[in-house]
Amino acid sequence: MAALKRAVLLLLLSLYTAFAAGPFVWAAMLSLRTTTEIHRNHFAPPNPAHWDKFAEAWFTSNYGVYFTNSTQVVVSAVLLLTLVGSMAAHCLARYRFRFNRVIYFVLFSTIIFPPQITIISLFQILVQYGLYNSKLGLTLVYVAIQLPLTIYILESFFARIPSDLFDAARIDGYSDWEIFWRVSLPIALPAVATTVILNFILLWNEFLYAVVLITEEANRTLPLGIQRFIGDTQEDVGMIATGLMIAIIPVVVVYAFFSERLIQGMTAGAVK
Amino acid sequence: MPVGHDQSLHQDGLRKPWATIGVFLLPSLTIYAAFTAYPAMRTIWNSFHRVLPRSDEPVGLANYAELLRDDIFWRSVRNTITWACTSPLIEVSVALLLALALYARVPGARFFRVAWFTPVLMSYVVVGILWLWIYNFDWGPVNVALRAVGLASWAKPWLGDPKTALPALIFVTSWMWVGFNMVVLLAALHSLPREVLEAAELDNCGWGGKLVFVILPLIRATLLNLIVLSFIGKMKIFDLVWITTKGNPLWATETVSTYVYKRAFEWTTFDLGYPSTIAALWFVIVLAAVLALTWLFRLRQKLEY
Numbered sequence: 001m002a003a004l005k006r007a008v009l010l011l012l013l014s015l016y017t018a019f020a021a022g023p024f025v026w027a028a029m030l031s032l033r034t035t036t037e038i039h040r041n042h043f044a045p046p047n048p049a050h051w052d053k054f055a056e057a058w059f060t061s062n063y064g065v066y067f068t069n070s071t072q073v074v075v076s077a078v079l080l081l082t083l084v085g086s087m088a089a090h091c092l093a094r095y096r097f098r099f100n101r102v103i104y105f106v107l108f109s110t111i112i113f114p115p116q117i118t119i120i121s122l123f124q125i126l127v128q129y130g131l132y133n134s135k136l137g138l139t140l141v142y143v144a145i146q147l148p149l150t151i152y153i154l155e156s157f158f159a160r161i162p163s164d165l166f167d168a169a170r171i172d173g174y175s176d177w178e179i180f181w182r183v184s185l186p187i188a189l190p191a192v193a194t195t196v197i198l199n200f201i202l203l204w205n206e207f208l209y210a211v212v213l214i215t216e217e218a219n220r221t222l223p224l225g226i227q228r229f230i231g232d233t234q235e236d237v238g239m240i241a242t243g244l245m246i247a248i249i250p251v252v253v254v255y256a257f258f259s260e261r262l263i264q265g266m267t268a269g270a271v272k
Numbered sequence: 273m274p275v276g277h278d279q280s281l282h283q284d285g286l287r288k289p290w291a292t293i294g295v296f297l298l299p300s301l302t303i304y305a306a307f308t309a310y311p312a313m314r315t316i317w318n319s320f321h322r323v324l325p326r327s328d329e330p331v332g333l334a335n336y337a338e339l340l341r342d343d344i345f346w347r348s349v350r351n352t353i354t355w356a357c358t359s360p361l362i363e364v365s366v367a368l369l370l371a372l373a374l375y376a377r378v379p380g381a382r383f384f385r386v387a388w389f390t391p392v393l394m395s396y397v398v399v400g401i402l403w404l405w406i407y408n409f410d411w412g413p414v415n416v417a418l419r420a421v422g423l424a425s426w427a428k429p430w431l432g433d434p435k436t437a438l439p440a441l442i443f444v445t446s447w448m449w450v451g452f453n454m455v456v457l458l459a460a461l462h463s464l465p466r467e468v469l470e471a472a473e474l475d476n477c478g479w480g481g482k483l484v485f486v487i488l489p490l491i492r493a494t495l496l497n498l499i500v501l502s503f504i505g506k507m508k509i510f511d512l513v514w515i516t517t518k519g520n521p522l523w524a525t526e527t528v529s530t531y532v533y534k535r536a537f538e539w540t541t542f543d544l545g546y547p548s549t550i551a552a553l554w555f556v557i558v559l560a561a562v563l564a565l566t567w568l569f570r571l572r573q574k575l576e577y
Binding site: 006009010012013016017019020023024026042043083084085087088090091092095097103106107110112113114115116117118119120121122123124125140141143144145147151177180201204205206207208211212226227230237240244248251255259263266267 | 532
């Protein structure tokens with residue numbers, strides 16, 4: 001009886017797994033088939049697998065450009081975020097001063113802002129400063145939107161480092177900057193890694209700010225490229241699927257290596 | 273004892289290294305001021321103006337007055353609030369069932385956990401296109417399955433019918449976020465004090481009783497947090513709608529975010545003032561709703577303890 005119950009439970013869980021992951025498996029199959037093959041049967045496995053479709057998407061459908069743009073913007077935004085965010089988090093966790101909690105609250109509370117409150121003016125501001133339609137402008141905006149979450153995660157970690165360590169470092173003659181760079185940051189490496197991975201995924205997938213702030217083909221990031229591509233070729237299901245996989249693969253690779261860390265980061269805000 | 277000397281020592285020990293603090297905080301505060309605080313204030317300023325590419329003209333409360341009479345806006349508010357109120361309940365309850373199943377030590381729990389979490393890692397752009405296909409009238413798996421089991425008359429263009437379009441999209445967001453909620457709830461379940469559960473078992477408490485009287489009260493804080501989080505997420509929703517329906521058919525899936533975008537960048541009115549008004553009002557509504565929800569949950573917690 002107990003074995004039967006367990007079997008039913010396992011069956012249900014497997015069904016749910018198929019439901020949760022099935023769409024991606026399907027997209028992966030579609031990405032290796034041509035649209036003609038797909039229209040004959042939408043659910044057949046790729047036989048033979050057309051790997052060359054990835055080269056075609058990359059070179060002739062401009063996905064190479066989108067991919068490079070996404071990489072440039074996201075990598076530089078994540079680097080900046082990590083440096084700027086950990087400096088602020090270290091300071092807020094380590095130094096006692098007036099308005100410490102006020103600054104923390106002001107920075108953190110933007111997490112619930114709906115993006116519309118800034119996006120129209122950001123458009124005006126970036127146009128004024130010649131940053132509209134540029135990767136630099138988008139990068140800076142990305143730093144701004146992920147800053148609250150980054151500071152929140154890092155601050156709670158920095159605050160748990162025992163202060164004896166800092167007193168010892170100070171007695172050894174470390175300067176304030178050295179204490180941050182050579183004591184705080186190395187110890188907080190796990191939390192830093194969590195924010196790096198989390199910010200990478202969230203910004204890699206970002207669409208709203210990109211669609212408002214970028215219009216030029218040469219500066220499009222992957223989500224924008226995909227959107228333009230479906231606009232142009234509604235019916236070419238096979239190639240669209242290949243494009244989707246190009247966008248998904250980096251995320252899957254990161255997830256394969258860091259699944260626990262990523263889950264930790266994503267859920268960090270929810271558990272508190 | 274030389275008091276003055278003592279005092280100066282004391283002050284020296286407490287002297288704040290303001291310069292250091294400034295260096296550490298300056299980059300963050302600059303970015304915050306330039307790309308969050310200033311734009312937010314400018315949006316509010318915009319909302320009292322007609323903002324054309326070359327000129328601003330103060331209009332007082334005219335934008336707000338127009339907004340109150342704007343039927344499409346109220347339609348989008350209704351859609352968004354429907355979304356923000358249904359999704360959290362669906363997501364959290366399904367996630368709780370799945371988390372309980374994994375908590376009961378089924379084999380392969382780790383694998384299930386990692387697999388179920390995947391949808392939330394994909395961008396709404398990818399998810400939107402996938403579900404456009406899944407709901408496709410001719411060859412989408414949903415309609416294919418319905419026809420296969422002899423329910424051909426139920427097959428329909430799910431995103432093209434004003435009656436089903438919004439529920440179909442709500443379903444997509446639930447599909448996406450259940451795994452996330454499940455992982456958080458599972459972590460909460462695993463951190464429950466073992467003695468309490470064992471005590472309940474000793475008292476001959478069945479699974480149902482244990483769930484309602486022991487587990488749920490203990491993880492209530494997590495449940496409520498997840499509900500608020502999901503609520504905030506749905507109040508902002510834009511990408512999924514923009515990729516799949518753009519608010520169609522007949523404004524059935526228009527959300528506040530898509531409407532702001534349309535009024536600012538798609539409609540050829542060129543006025544950024546009116547969409548800023550929508551954004552400003554919506555900002556106040558979201559803030560008030562979040563504050564009200566947290567206050568409500570806190571209050572109940574206090575009442576029961």
